[in-house]
Each structure stands twice: as C-alpha cells, then as structure tokens.
Amino acid sequence: MNLRALHRSLILRLVGISLLLLLIVQAAGFAVVQTFIVRNARAQIERSLDVDERVWRWLLAQNAVRLQEASALLAADYGFRSAVNSGDSATIQSVLENHGARIGAAMTALLDTRMHLQSTSPSRTAADYQSAVDQAVPALVAQPQGSQIAVVHGIPYQFVMVPMRAPLLVGWVLMGFPVNETLVSEMQQLLSVDVAIQVRDATGAVAVPVSTLPDRALTDLRDFRMGGEQVLGGETLLVRPVRLDSGTTSARALLLRSLDDVVAPYRQLQILLGVITVAGLVLFALGSAFMARRVTMPLRSLVSATHRLSQGDYDAPIEHTRRHDEIGNLARSFDRMRLDIAGQQGEILRLADTDRLTGVPNRERFRRAIMEAIGPGNGQRPVAVLALDLDRFKHVNGVLGYALGDRLLQAVAERISGQARSPQDVIARLGGNEFAMLMPGADEAAARDMAQRILRAFETPMAFGDRTVDLSAGIGIACWPGAAHDADTLLSHAEIAMYAAKLRLSGALLYEPSMDSSSAVSLSLLTELRRAVDRNELRLFLQPKVTLTGQPGHAAEALVRWQHPERGMVPPLQFIPFAEQTGFVRQLTLWMFEQAVIFLAQPRVQPLALRISINLSTRDLLDPELSNRLGALLARHGVSAESFCLEITESAIMDEPLRAEAMLNLLSEQGFKLSIDDFGTGYSSLAYLKRLPVDELKIDKSFVIGMASDDGDEQIVRSTIDLAHNLGLSVVAEGVETVSILERLRALHCDDAQGYYISRPLPMDDFLAWHASAAERK
Template sequence: MGTKFVAFSLVLLLLIQAAVYGVVQGSIKSNVRAQLQQELAIGDRVWWQLIDQNTERLRSGADVVAKDFGFRSALGTGDIETIRSTMENFGARVKATITAFYDPQFELKTTGADMALEDKLLPVLRRVASELGTTDASYKIELIDGRLYQFVMVPVKAPLTIGWVLMGFELEQAQADAMFKLSGVHIALLSDGKQVLLTSVSSDNASELKALNPATDLEIAGETLVVQESAPRPQVNGFHTYVLRSLDEVVAPYRNVQLALLLITAVGLALFAIGSALLAQRVTVPLRALAGAAEQLSRGDYSQSLPAMRHRDEVGDLSRAFDQMRTSIQGQQHEIMQLAYWDRLTGLPNRTQFRDLIKQSIQASSAGGGPAHPVTVIMLNLDRFKHVNDVLGYAFGDQLLKAVADRLSTHIPPDLGTVARLGGDEFAVMVEDQDATQATPIAHRIAIAFEAPLKLEDQTVDLSAGIGLASWPQHAQDVDMLLSRAEIAMYVAKRKTTGIQIYDPALDSSSTQTLSLLTELRHAVEDGQLRLYLQPKLNLSDNTVIAAEALVRWQHPVRGLVPPMQFIPFAEQTGFVRQLTLWMFEEVAKELPRLRADGRPLRVAINLSTRDLLDQDFPAKLDAMMLKHNAPTNAFCLEITESAIMDDPQRAEATLNRLSERGFKLSIDDFGTGYSSLAYLKRLPVNELKIDKSFVMGMENDESDAKIVRSTIDLAHNLGLSVVAEGVENQAILDKLVELQCDEAQGYFMSKPIPLPDFIAWRAKHQASQAA
C-alpha cells in the first residue's frame, strides 16, 4: 500500500509538472515566434534605412558634380570631353561604377570614361533615368548582368533644368554585413531565378539559399532560419529581398529556462518521493494493522480487540472507532442472526433459514454420486385465521400461532422433520429421504394434531389447515420451485377441502403443461368441443329416474377426451369456470325439451363454483338464459359445496337467496366433508343435502360411515330437506339407502355419466324395465 501511495503521488506530481512544462513550452513557442516576427520586421526596416542612407550619400556626390563650375561651363560650351572627365573624376571620388549625363528629354549625351557604352546597357540606363526623372523615386536598384546597382539622379539647373546626372553604385557585400552587425538579422537578395545576388549568410552556405521559401523555415548548416520576404517596392526591379533570423539564437535563452525547470522538477520529485515514503510509512503501517484486524472481523471473529494506536491523529481515532464498532457488532450479531434466520414470535426457523436448509439438503443429496435421496416439503395454512384475528384480536392471534408452533414441534420431532414458520399463518415441514407419497403419513399426523381444539385465555378454538406436499426431484428441480409447488398444492387442498393434497402439474396454472390451456379452453367453448354428459338419479321410493347431474367433458381435437381433473381445477384457478357454468346452463336449457319429450318430468343438477356465488350478476345472467330458451327454473337444481359458501358467507347467502326466489332448487354438495354449520344450514334457502360418496361407499363395511349416513338422512328430514346419496357402487348399498329412507341415489351401479343421447335411451330402457 505504501509503494502504491508513493507511486501515485509521484505520478500525480509528474502529471502536474508535465502540464506545467507543456504550458511553458507552448508559451515559449508562442513568444519565440512573436519575437522572431518582431525582429524580422525591425531587420527589414534597418535594411531599407541603410539603402536610404546610402541613397543620400550618393545623391550628395551626384549633386556636387551637377553644381561644379567647370562641369557647368563645359555644358555651356558643349565640351563633351570635359563633361566626361569631370563626371569620371567625381564618380571615382564617390565610388560610382556608372556615370552618365542626359539632356532634359533623357537622351544620353555622354558616359564616364570607364564605361564602354555597351549597347545592351543603354536601354536599361535610359529607362532608369526616365523613371527617376518622372517619378518621386529617390533611387532605383536594378539587376544588370547578375549584379545589383543602386542608381540616383540629380538635375542640372541654370536655372532651368538643362540636363540630368545619373550615377550607379554596385551594392557590395559590406552593406549586407553591416546590416547583420546592426540588427543580427541576415539579408538575402535573390533573383527571380533563385540566383543569390547578395547575402550576409556565410559564402560557404550561400548556395543553400536557393531552396529558400518564405512559407517554411530554412535549415542551413544545422541552424534553423526563419524567413520573411520584404514587401515589394517600386524602386526595386528584377529580384526579391528576404530577411532571415536564427531560430536557435532566439530560443537559446529559453532553453536555459527549460533546463532549469527540468532540474527543479527532478529535485522536486526526489524530495517528494522521500517525503511521500515517510508519510506513507507513517500512515500505511497502522492502516495495515487495521486491515488485518478488519479481515479478522470479516471472518466473523469479533473476540479479539484491535491493536491500540498511540497516534493522536486521525489514524488513531480510526483504530479506536473500529474497536468500538467491533464490540457493538459483537453485541448485535446474535440479535441479527435471530432476526435473519428465526421467527421471533414462535422461535421456529423462518422462511430464509428453511430455504437454506432445503438447499443444503438438496446439495448434499446431489453430491453423493448415487441415486438422489428425495426431499419433501409439507406446507400448511390455517383455515379461518383471519376470522380469529378479526374477532379476538391480533394479540390473541399471536398466542394462537405460538400454540400451533408448539403443537407442531411436539408432533414432529427433529428426527422426523424440520418445522418452520414461513410467515403469517403459514407453516412448513421439511422431510428428508422420503417422497411425497412416503411423507403423506406425516401430513396425516399433522392433520390429526389439529383435531383437538386449542384452549387459550378461556377461549376454545377449532383449527384446521390445508396441507400440500411436493418433493424434490419428482416435482421440482430447485428449492424455490419446490416451495412454490408445495404452496400450490396447499391452496388446492384449502379450496377443495380435501385436507391433504400432493402436487400435480394439472393443479398448477403456471406449469408448462397448462401454459396454453386457458386459450384452448376458450377455443373449446367457441368451437363446440365441450360435451354434455348426464348421470341419472333414482327416486328410491318408486325406482324412477326423476333427476340427473349434468357434467362437462372436453373432446379435444388432438388430446382426445380430456379428463375433468385436468382442466376443471385450472378453470377454477383462472376464473374460467364461470364460462363453463354458463355453458352448462345454456346446453341444459336448450336440450330440456328433448329430455322431457317422453312427458315425464326431469330435474337437472348443475354444480356452482365459488366464483359463481361471488358474481353478483350471476342470477341476472340465468334469468336471461331461461327467458331465451323458455326453460322453467324448477327444472334445475343448483349444487353448492360448503367450502364455496364459507369463502364469503354473506355474499354467497345473498346470491343463494336471489336464486331461490327465482325458483331454482338448491342442494348442498359433498355434505359432511366441509365446514358443516347448522346455523348456516338453517339460514340458507337449501332444499336438498347430498351426502358425500366417501361415506356412502364405506357404509357397507364401516359402521361409522353408516351412522354418518343415517344421521345425515335423519337431520335432513327433520329440517324438511330431501337427501341424495352419491357413490352407489352396488346393490347392497342401494338396498341400505332404501332401508334408511334416503330420497334419491346416484352412482356407477346405476350408470356412469353418459352423453345426452345415451342418457335418453338409458332412461327409456329403465322405465320400460320397471313397467314390465
């Protein structure tokens, strides 16, 4: 950590210094270029000032000639030799290379004796003389035979202009050298053909000036020269003037500054590295000790105190704060674990711990390499617990949950299964090495445990529960799916009041087998795939068929005849059962004339679901249907299970009263298996009780079932109700029901559910046999 701290600090400092160096470098470049431009401009002015000074000197010499008495006298007499001699003498004094005399019309009269009057020079001299005489130019510089000449011209007046004295001086190297000495700026004069005419650059390197380009710097003998071209002047003809300044000379002072800055940076880095290392050691050593202690805390070891820090600074304060945190965490850890994994009310494992226990059991079973040992979850949910809370209060409800937990723990010892409270009034038991079928006796043990009422605060509470079972790996491949499917089975058990239910994919509206079932059911209604089946009911007093139970079957185009248990529970879960109920009424009402075509009355029983009873518009829908088919309401018997009534007794009672007022006969289906209540039985407009087949089928061999059937028949008759017994499987049971004065009976002994045409034929055959 200390090394990283030092390295980070050095890198940060380097970045800062690099940024500073970059800014300085950029500033130097900008300043150097600005200075170069300024010096080049000054050098350019110096050059032309030197030319102007030279012009004045030359004009003074020419003026002496023009004012000389002898020269003027020779002009007056026309003595050409004297004029030439005078001009030659004075030209030699002022170092003029070319001398000439022109008349006022710029016609050449004579030249100095040293000039051979070459024909090719005369037009140039005449043009120069004409330009100097007719313009304001004080001089002219001309390129003649590869040499540069500066010309000046003065008038000869007496008092009018009687002629012109022209003198030309060759530009010399001394002038260029003087220019460089005065300004430190080189001068270079190049012809249009890039011939070097005059320059202050060393003659050894002068030839390199041919590559001169004002747009780029020029490299000569390892030295960089910045180039600038002088502005064009009317006095100059046939060449270009350039000023050049050494970039290296201008940059040299700044390089010293850069070197000093680099030296300061190097020294600063060294000092900073030493200081950072010392600081890092002071900080990181105690922090490393704290990190070791923190790692110890991360492993859950809160028993050892942190090392004491002598520093009276932030690190020491941090160490002391860490130690206080350790003691606080140590004190709270147990409470946190309790909150995270245990139910505070009952002391049982909560959902989180229960899930972890199942997961560990599944992993242990999977890791063995051999056959997987099943893991089963038994989930139960208390019935009517909300009603207990509403009537007796939440405090009593909490006491009741504690009592339930104690009873479960008593009946399910740890070696048999692990009991947990998942939340609310929901409990669960994990059973290892047993599948759902093998664990069913444990579920029965739990159900038996709830048969004895609970006594709390002078209150006696009868409890029951819906119990669902699911197993790994038979029903689920992971812990979450296992819990979900056990819960599905539990809720199916509560709805069907079966007490105990093992998970089956047909019960699961979210399983892969039933994903498309709702759509297919809709199509079944629309496409006429549903079939109406009827199971006859015998009047035991005269053995006639006076009623029948209507049942639905699904003739699937691909699956064939789908059993009711594969789609009825799903329809109840999704609410589609209401459409199935209306379809049943529609079919029966439509076929009622065929069923009564023989002149004998027939009553058809149709099952109602909980959703039908809770639909406030259901009676009105039946009214419209009866009116549509002109069907009498007394031809229908509506069978309702006790559990459907108990889900919402008030709404169910209101719906049943409205149906009874319309003339429908009402029957309590599966009587004796649900929440039988004489109070509700007395208040509801019920006409019939239907004894559950589990009692009827067992009455032949079980005296207890026989007593239940006898008692139910007596109870119904005493209340003025008729009785139907379902599940008649043989003649002995039928004879027993006749003996007990049961009103009606149905079962496979008489006939299983059959299609409507078959039912009509069966009924006719039965009546014929009775008549015979």
Template structure:
C-alpha cells in the first residue's frame, strides 16, 4: 500500500490551465465551442430578424404603396382618354362612358385618400399636397366639361377640356410620376440595406465558424496527444492480458481518467487470473466428487505415455428413483460414496500390480463414471470387477435410510493384439456394453459387435417406423374377449403387428419400447385408433354391441391435443364412442398424475370406455385409483398363470375382483389358456376373459371367419 500512496508525488506538476482530468479539458473546450456556436446562432438570428422586418415592411408597405402610385398614374392617364370618348359618344351611349369616367375618378380619389393616411417622407407629403390641389382643379374643370357636353355644346366642352382638364391631368400625372420615382428609389435603398445586413451577418457567422473550427482542431490535437498515447499503452496491456500475460501492469500517465482505467485494468487482470484458474478447475473437474470430468479424461489420456487399452463404465442404478424418493442430497451422497469406493479399489489394484501404469477415473454425468486403465487381459479386468463388487456390497447410511449401491458395469477393450483404439471409441463401446448389461439385467457386460449390431438394428427400425405407418406395413390384429360364465363375445383387444418388407415379421417387443423413447408411439397410436374406428364402423351394421380396446401410451396421455384428435376421428367415422375402449397402463399414469387424470376425464366425457391394463403390476395407490374415471380393470396374465392350483394367487385375484366390483368396474382376466384357469376365474366372480383358450389374435380371413360365426343380435319386438 505504501508504494501506491507515494505514487502521486512522483507525477509531474501540471499548471491549473492544464489539469490532469481530461473531462475538465474537454468540458472547457467543448463549452467554448458551444459558446461560439451560440454566438453565431444569436448573430444569425438577429440579422435574420432584421432582414425579415425589412422584407415585411417592403412587402406590406413600400411595395403596396408603389403599386398604388403606379395605379394612380394609370388611372390619371386613362381618365383623359375616357373624357375624349365621352365627348365623341352619341347621347344614347354616354351613360356607359360616364360610368367609366366616374369609376376612374373614384379610383384616383381612393388612392389619394389611402396615400394621405400613410406615413410619408416630407418630400412625398409635399408632392401629395400638390397632387391633391391638381385633383381639385381637375374636378372643377371636369364638372364644367360635363355640363357643356349635356348642353350639346361640344366645342365649348372641347375648349374646356384642352384649356383646363388636360393641363390639370398632366399636372396630376407629373406629381404621381414623382411619387412613383421616389418609391422606387426608396425600395432600391431598402434592398441595398438588406443586402448589406445579409453580408454583415455572413461575415459574423463566418468569422465565428472559423474560430470554432480552429478551436475544434486545437482541441482535437490536444486531446489526441493527451489520450491516444495512454490509450495505446492500455491497448498493449489489454493485448498482453488476452495472450495470458497477467504479470505486467499498466503504468501511470498524465490523464486522471486513463489512470483510473489503468488501475481498473490492473484489478481486472488479477481477477481474470483468479477466475481463469477457477474456470480451469470447473472445466476439468467434477465439483461433487473432485474427480476429473469427460474433458479432463480425454486430455489426460492423450497426454499419457502409453495409450489406454481398457475402459470400464460404471452406472449407479435407480438413481432417478432415489432422488425422487429420498431427495437429491441422498443421491449426491451415494454418488460421492461410489466415487470414493471405486477410487480406493483402483488404487489398491494399481498397488498390487493388477493394473499396470496409472489409471484415470472420471465422472461423466449423473451416477455414471468411467475409468481408463491397462491390464494384462480380461481375466485381470474380471478380477477388478469382482473387487469393485465386493467394495459396493456394504450399504450406505443416508439420513437414517440404509441404501444399497446397485451398480451396473460395461467394459470395452482394444484386445491384446494390434493398436489401441482411441479413447472416444472405447468410451462409446463401454457405453453400449453398459446398456446391454441394463437390458439383460446381468449387471456386467463386455462390449461385442453383436451389441453394436443390435443397437444399430433398433435405430434402423425406429427410422423405418414412420415409413411403415405411411406405407401400410402395420397390421391390426384382434384378440376376442368373452363374457364369463356364458362365453358370449363382448369385443376384442387391438394388437399392432409389423410386417417389414425386408426383415419380415417384427415383434412389438422389438420396436414398441424404442417408439416410446423416441415419441413415435403417438404415430402408432393414431394409426391403431384409425383402424379400430374403421372396423367398428363396419361392425355397427351387424354387431353393434362389440367393442374394440386400443392401448394408449403414456406420451398420449401427456399430449394436450390427444382428446381433440380423437374427437375428430370419432366424428369422421360416425362411431358410438362407447364401442371404443382405451387401455391405460397403471404405471404410466404416475409420470404426471394430474395431467393424466385431466385427460382421462376429458376422454370419459366424450363417452369412451376406459380400462386399466396390467392391473397389479404398478405402484399406484387405491386412493389414486378411485379418482380415475375408468370402467374396467384388466388383471395381468402373471396373476392368471397357474391360478387353478395356487391358493395364494387365488386369494390375490379374488381381492382384485372384489376391489373392482366394489368400485363399480368390470373385471377382465388376461392370458387365460386352460379350462381350469377359466373355471377358477368363474368361481372367483370374474366378468370377462381374454387369452388363447378363447381365441388367439386374429387377422384377415381368420378374423372375418370368427366375425361371421358370431350369432345375430336379438332385436326386441
């Protein structure tokens, strides 16, 4: 702190008219510019105001007076001609000539009267007085001429005209010409004065503008000299920072603002250095476990002296359920415990020689970890897996709960011969093996090309599914349902089948799960509903009591447009809504219970029948099931298999049937294959059965034959 306190004493002493604050300099300089510009504007406004006044006076006074004087001269000249015409006109035409002479006389009198009211120069006033006197003489002579004309003494009238009227008119014309000449001279003088004022204004404005330009140039030069140099120093410092040089500092200058920027830049340099270090840690390290992340794993593997030939991917199973049930804090505790135990096993394996070299472990995402290492062969990798399993057996105590570390493993290697595969390839292969271990419920799997082929095959199937829907490759098979105990057909369940043009028959178990994951299942549901309604429309004429059940996926229940689309299909095919049943899987309702219940009420409001499929395999509560507007429970086939000789299953199924009846629902048993199972279901009170005992799924001619064999419905009289 002491060097910084002493630093201002080393700065050069600056006179008060050259302050260190560039803002003060710019303020004074630009203030002077503004003053000059205001002076220029003020002078221009003043001169323009003067010129405007001159122009207004010219337009409203001088020019109007000039025009009146000109009109006076014209009228004076014209009245003499009018008198001559009057003398020579026949008596019957004299009225028109009198009117013309009178109009001109009135015009002369009006002009003289107007001029007499205006402020005139002394010379103009004298001229106007003489003009008035001449007008009086002319007036008397004019009356005499008129009297003689009316007396038909035209000679006397002509003599009076020549002796008195014309001289007086000539005198009037002379005086009016004098007035006209004076007005012209006055206007020329005012125009000359206006030009002089304009030239003076231009000189003032030009002079002030030149001063402003000179001041602006001086300010520009001074500002450039005092700012550009320090700014170049700041620019150099910023470039050094951009290149990663955080040790250099910005030196002080003679400009206070630049010094403050320099100090801020120095402070920023220190902060950037610290944050870059933190960012590097965040970019390459997992904050929860302290392990490297995927990026760090790739970087360290690339820098390793020998390539890694084996990668293990480890995943903490049921992490999503644990987070949802016990909270994210419990999930984080399990992740950290897994990382700790796995790290201990890897260190022990390296110390014992089971692993050669230095292994690398990293957390990829969620509860998924990866480790790259080298072993002599798969036997050593298997031994490492067993040691890892042994370390994971001890449960973890989290918030009073004992939670098992259920871990799944996927391994991939480059083999013992040939070059090592890239780390990214090993990671991808290990992930494929991990998914294979999850699907197979084995908990452990090595990567194989068969897994890759199966994965690509599934992706190809999903890609072909859209084409299958559009190209009529899908088929709707129907498995009949029969009432108990009578055995009458009450309807059928629609089952989707896919006849692929290259692969042949594709089992629903192969493509339905992937269609669920990718969202293509909604497209399949739409196709099945279309086919089911088309079939019901055909049945309506001969078997209107039969219904068709269609399975609805969880994605359909969460689709806000599903009800509207189904309403449009019902309207299109003109089918009784009660003939269409929608089957909903019990477990699927729990993903978003509120939305699912709202959609089910919407469907029920449309008149559709709703069924809970695979009842007993989900985990929804009885209180929740009471809220569902369903009309049927379907007991899963796992409870029906061997029902006739399993007393425990009978008690469970009886409870389900009584529960359904207690809620006012029809109960259907799936997977009935023997007469003994059927008899047991009848004894337990089941309403409907479905299974191979009644009929296998039917399609095409077999379906038509079954339909044709149904008895005709009885029509009441």
C-alpha cells in the first residue's frame, strides 16, 4: 500500500467512525421518536376504542328500545289479540307478516306461555325460528326488557320479546331484526371507526357477514381469537372485540381503528427529522474530512520521512516540528530519532569498516579499497598489496599478557602507518597479528622497497614502560596486474607469499605461483607427493659436517630430494612449504627418519659411529605421538637415539612454547641430541633457551656467509659461539663456502662446520665414498 492509500484509508476511518457515531445517535433519537409516536398513537386509539365500544353498546340498546316499542304495539293490537284468543291462524300469520314488514323485522313469531312456537311469518323456515328461540328466548326471559343476538344461517339478528295479555298472559311476541350494514354504517359515520361483525358456526367456521372494511382485508378476519394489533390488507389496525351475546351464541363485533392513519400526521415530522439527519451527516462528513485531513497531512509527511529513513536518507529534516500540539510532539520525536539514527548509523559504518583496537581499516574495508584500486576506472595503473604477519606474537601474548599485546598491536599499526608514502596508501589490520598495506600506483620495485622500510622500522624495539619487545615479521607482496584478476585473489596471493616468507625466514617475498598450495600445479604436485612415498621416488641425501676442534666425529645433515619421473629432480622449496601447510610434512619427517635409521643399521655404516641431523617442523613438535613413533622405528632396526640430532628452528618452538618444550623433554629423555637450527634469526629469550634440553646451536648461514664482508656478522658469530660455550652447548656453522670462512670459524673455536666448500648434499652411497676419501686425506 502506497502513502496515498494509507492517507486515504486513515481519512476514511476517521470520517467513517465519526459519521457512524453520529448516525447511531440520530438513529437512536429517531427510534425514540418513532416509539413515542407509535405508543402515543396506540394510547389515543385505545381511548377512542373505549368510546367506540360504549357508543356501540348504546346504539344496540337504543335499537333494542325501538324494537321493543314496535313489538309492544303489535302485542297490544286488539285484532291481533282477538285472533290469538279465537285461534285464527291465518289472521295471526298475516298480522305477523304485515307488522314485521312495516317495522323492518326479518323474523316475527308468536310463542305460547310455555315458549313454544304458535305461529311465524313465512319469511323463514320453522327450523330457523326454532334456532332463534333456542338461542335468544332463555336470555330474554331472564331479562325481558333487553335484547339478545342470535345467529341464524350465519346472519346475526337482534331479538326482542314482549308479553301479550288479554288481560291475562296469553303468549309472547318475538321479533328479530338483522344487524346489517345500516347499523355499522351509522357507527362508522358517527365515530369514523370500522366495524365488522364476526360469527362462528357450530363447526367452528368463522364468517364476517357485515363489515365496513374493504374486501382485501376480509380474508384476514377469519380468526375468531383476533384482537389487539393486526395487519389487515397491508394496513396496521388496532382491533377491539365486543361480544354481542350473553354467551349462548357465537357472534361479536370488531371495532377497528387504523394505526397508520393516526401516525400519518407525524410522518411529516419524521421526514423532516430524516432530512435534518442527512444534512447533518453531510455537514459532519465535510467537517470531519477537513479535520481528518489536517491530522493526516502531517502524518503523511511523517510517513514519507520514515520511508526516507528506511532508505538511509538521514539528511532531510522532519516537517511540522514547530507545531505545539501532539503532531508537533510526534514530529520532534521523529526528528530526534532521525538524528540519533544518523549518528548511530555513522558509528556503525565506521565500526564496520574499522578495526576497533587499532583504529585502522579492517579486512572488509581493505578488500573494498583493493576493488576500487583495480576497478575499471583504474586503467593499467599498477597496484601492490603487502601482507604482514608478526613473528612469535602468540608467545608475546602468553608472556606479557593480552593487555600489553593489544598495546603492541596498536604500536605496530602506528609504525606501519608511519611508513606510508601518501594518504592514498591504505593500512589495515586483517585480523589477529596480521596487517596489510595497499599501495595504489606502486610497482614491484616500490613494493619491495616499502617492505624493507617496514622491516627496518621493526628493527627498533618497542618500549612499554620498563619493558621492551623485539619484533620481526614476514611480509608477502602481490602486484596487479599480473598476480591476480580480482581483489580477493590479489589479497590471498599476498598472504600466501607472507606465509612463505615466514616459513623461509626471508623477511619479504614476492608472490610466485609455486607458493600457492591451492593452485592447480601445486595441488597436482601435492597429490603426486603423496604417491611418491609409496613409489619410492624420494631420495635421502646427506650433507657432511666436519669438526674444527680436532676431536673425532662423523656427522651429516639429512635432506630430502624428489626424483620425479617426469619433472626430474624437484627442488625442496617447491614441495616442502606445501607439505608444511597441509600437514603432510609429518609423513615426510617419518620417511626421512626411517630411511636414516635403515642407513645407520647397515653393517658397513655402523663402524662409522655416524650422527645424522634431521629437521623437525612445528607440526612435528605438536604431534603428541612423535616420540613414540620415532622410538618404534629405532627399536625395529636396533639403532640408538644417540645416533640422531634433531634440529628445531626458534620459530617452531615459539609458536607453541609449552607444548614444544614438553615434546623436547620427551625426546631428550629418549637420548636424542637436540639442536636449535638457524639460530640468530628468531627471538627466543636466553632464559627460555636455558630451560630447553638442547645440546647444540646452529648459526644461520646468512651470518656465516656475511663474515667475509661484514664485521657485524662476524661479531654475531663470535658472540653466538661464546654464548653457546658458556651455556655448555656445541656450535655448528652452516653456509661455509670458502676456505677463509672455514679458517676464521676455526679461529673463533667453532665446533663444527657445514657448507658447499666442504661438500654439497650427497646421495647415501656417494656420502660413504666421500667419507672414505676424507678419512684417507686425514
């Protein structure tokens, strides 16, 4: 429903309710008036009927007196009395007929003193006269001066009876006069009342022989019980029944007055009230509509305002706020709500796009920024994305507490933001201890330079009160166009390069397809790697270590190589990182360890007292069954754990320090020698290092190689050797590529050396040959 429909609907409801209430009041008043009119009319008619009934009875009485006088003249006639005394029947009958005709009597009869018929006028049969005698005579004998109604052949007759004396009582004269239209017409003319004579015969049938009513109403007068208010011929009448006998006959007169005629004078008043009601309704409807419109128009404006609010438009002000009525209060409340929602919406949008801890954009905002930077309007302008993940941050949180960890993340965000080239560069926190930078217009060289600037910024420790924290990070770089075709892929590639940089401890790395374990090539490579173990495509190589102290010893580091049937020799960097990511590195470690155990168990190798170093990854250290699996392989082939040195990087220990320390203690108790690999590139504390059951420190090759040209690297090597010896640990230097470096290490009292100057990694048989040749040279 649109706003106009809502507006109209409210107006209709307001006007409709108002009109309905007015109509109810008017209808109630009209009903009261109508009831009063009808009640008053009924009372008026009842009073009139009372008069009518008295007049009717008076007319009957007067008629009876007149008839009695006429009958008395006949009874006093000398000739008639003589004929009765002489028994002259013909004369008697002739006199009865003539006198009856003269006075209008329809039935004339002579009764003897025992009330038996003696003679009758010939107008009726003897049976008719006997019926009349049976109905009227008993009542007339009881009241000689009165009259009695008798019904003969459905016609009511008024009978009177007078005695005939000569001088003694010789008989009775009975005369009957019909109750006909003359009497009822006289009644109607006198009082304007309708009269109907209703008779009932012995069978119960009801007839109306005499009536002033129209013919259409006569059919409704067949009920002998009729009385009160009746509808006859479509007209409402009040009926007053009046008995015409003393109970021996069934005849009565019905006095009828029209209720409609009495109410008719009030019809004009009712019509006038109706006109006034209709006019009032029209005027009230117009007034209600006008008032409702004054109410609904502001409401319509408020509805429009709420619609704009629902569409996110919080700028347009609400109207009608200056009114001083309820609408104004409502409008002001809406306006306050608009301002509050606008503020809250702005805050929500800010929080939705901002990391709450550091205040920099979050991952979703950073993703949209990438989409805008590489959008259609960008053209071919280069874009670079840097993903950065802090090293050993979990350890910092565990040692220094989460509060200081949060402060550290805030400081990192500020330090990265300080390296931005321009306001167009976007710095974001992707989650946890992972940050990113978007560099619109930056190519690969600019991205590498930015990564180095960030790494150099991290070289300065961060101070928090009396505590300082050294940080490093792995940075991944992905450039557009080239590395990806959309924002999500570009960010994903930067993160993949970042994880590769952390794994290789390389500081910053540019994304290469070979890093992506989810790419089709990498997935195929990993699938084939799983099969390579079963197909015996992997090879165990050994890189010799030499002692620089003159002490006897034979050692080597075990390295894995993959002889692919189609790709040839696959470099470790193409499959080891992905084995780390997928967890398959555990199978590779067990395979290398088993191959080394089998090699050491050979009779030709046993006399050499060779110690082989094997690298353990973070996943290996976190495997609770590692010590059991290694112990089972040693027991199966009868090789001692002292024949192995297990190398662990500092980062592997720092990721889960408590679990790593527990596993290292188990391995040490089994007899394994433990070595910290790539020492100097991580951030393990000396106190923590002292707690670990390690036997050896292995100096990272970057420092060893740099000894030839950088005094700082030599100082680091010298300090590391001194530190290890002070802790009772031996030292191995890897990356020896020249004789000068080897001699310098010897001068610094390094224990063992490893590098290409000594030997490249060799297959096992070649290693035995090299070992034999080296022994002969000594």
